[in-house]
Amino acid sequence: MKPIPIIVDCDPGIDDTIALLTAFVSPELDIRGITPVCGNQPLERTVRNALQVCELGNRTDVPVYAGCFRPMLREPIYGQFHGKSGLGNTMLPEPKKTAETLSAVDFLIEALSNAAETGEKITLCCLGPMTNLAVALRMNPQIAEGVERIVMMGGAYREAGNRTMTSEFNVLADPHAAHVVFSSGIPIVALALDATHQVMLKPEHVAEFARVSGRISETLAELMAFWDRNDVRRYGSRGGPLHDPLVMAYILAPHLFETQKARVFVEYESELCMGQTIADWYGKSGLEPNADIVTKVDAEGVIAFFLARLSRYAEEVVA
Numbered sequence: 001m002k003p004i005p006i007i008v009d010c011d012p013g014i015d016d017t018i019a020l021l022t023a024f025v026s027p028e029l030d031i032r033g034i035t036p037v038c039g040n041q042p043l044e045r046t047v048r049n050a051l052q053v054c055e056l057g058n059r060t061d062v063p064v065y066a067g068c069f070r071p072m073l074r075e076p077i078y079g080q081f082h083g084k085s086g087l088g089n090t091m092l093p094e095p096k097k098t099a100e101t102l103s104a105v106d107f108l109i110e111a112l113s114n115a116a117e118t119g120e121k122i123t124l125c126c127l128g129p130m131t132n133l134a135v136a137l138r139m140n141p142q143i144a145e146g147v148e149r150i151v152m153m154g155g156a157y158r159e160a161g162n163r164t165m166t167s168e169f170n171v172l173a174d175p176h177a178a179h180v181v182f183s184s185g186i187p188i189v190a191l192a193l194d195a196t197h198q199v200m201l202k203p204e205h206v207a208e209f210a211r212v213s214g215r216i217s218e219t220l221a222e223l224m225a226f227w228d229r230n231d232v233r234r235y236g237s238r239g240g241p242l243h244d245p246l247v248m249a250y251i252l253a254p255h256l257f258e259t260q261k262a263r264v265f266v267e268y269e270s271e272l273c274m275g276q277t278i279a280d281w282y283g284k285s286g287l288e289p290n291a292d293i294v295t296k297v298d299a300e301g302v303i304a305f306f307l308a309r310l311s312r313y314a315e316e317v318v319a
């Protein structure tokens with residue numbers, strides 16, 4: 001089977017890093033580029049982190065294109081759970097290469113325009129605020145034709161928010177961008193907190209990952225240990241929700257997920273509910289669904305999936 005062409009739009013980020021490390025050893029995926037954006041950290045940092053993760057994963061062949069410096073309209077808010085550098089306290093190898101000269105927005109326009117022409121459409125993996133894609137869509141709406149689908153981590157539907165009472169970080173960080181993307185007509189699979197809170201990366205899992213992941217085991221264990229929210233009251237157990245990596249699991253092992261169609265709206269005006277994602281499950285709006293929202297995840301299956309993938313670093317198999 002021909003590998004699935006993907007672009008990873010992200011803001012690394014500990015969980016972005018686990019997602020990238022998984023994609024790097026998945027020959028089913030053809031990674032056309034990584035497009036870091038201002039999100040968990042300022043752009044300079046997310047770009048540097050992306051380059052470092054490529055170095056760690058031995059995938060310096062994957063081009064990195066620097067994205068937007070700021071959200072479309074809001075002030076940047078940055079993440080709270082990724083430590084000072086965005087990668088906890090973990091020291092990653094110095095990047096030997098630099099980002100491409102082409103910007104992420106120009107790269108998205110170029111790659112997706114080509115894809116629209118050739119018919120070889122690209123899957124977009126969105127692991128951060130969706131500023132890059134929204135700006136690209138505003139500059140050239142036709143690029144929507146080059147997108148196979150968007151598989152995104154973001155939003156909170158039946159679940160409460162994580163950054164505010166109502167809102168999840170990626171959408172809150174740039175709600176205007178999320179609104180543009182959800183209004184684009186592109187098919188969207190949404191992995192919101194409703195899904196990611198079902199998959200807790202617990203301390204016993206971390207030990208298991210450290211045991212199987214060969215040459216990256218020390219780094220991975222350190223990153224994962226930093227991810228422990230230690231908030232049993234909120235999550236029902238120790239550990240941290242495995243947000244961004246679920247995007248890769250969804251693409252590679254969709255049988256582990258259940259979805260429900262809905263029309264999604266993004267609140268970008270209210271002060272109280274800024275960044276809230278609202279799902280019209282029952283056709284109240286009279287509008288067609290624009291997203292498949294993941295409602296149920298086989299958590300054990302997903303953890304086993306990631307263990308199997310990341311153990312490839314022990315075999316030194318690189319895609």
Ligand SMILES: [Ca+2]
Pocket residue numbers: 010011012013015016040127128244
């Ligand atoms: Ca992220």
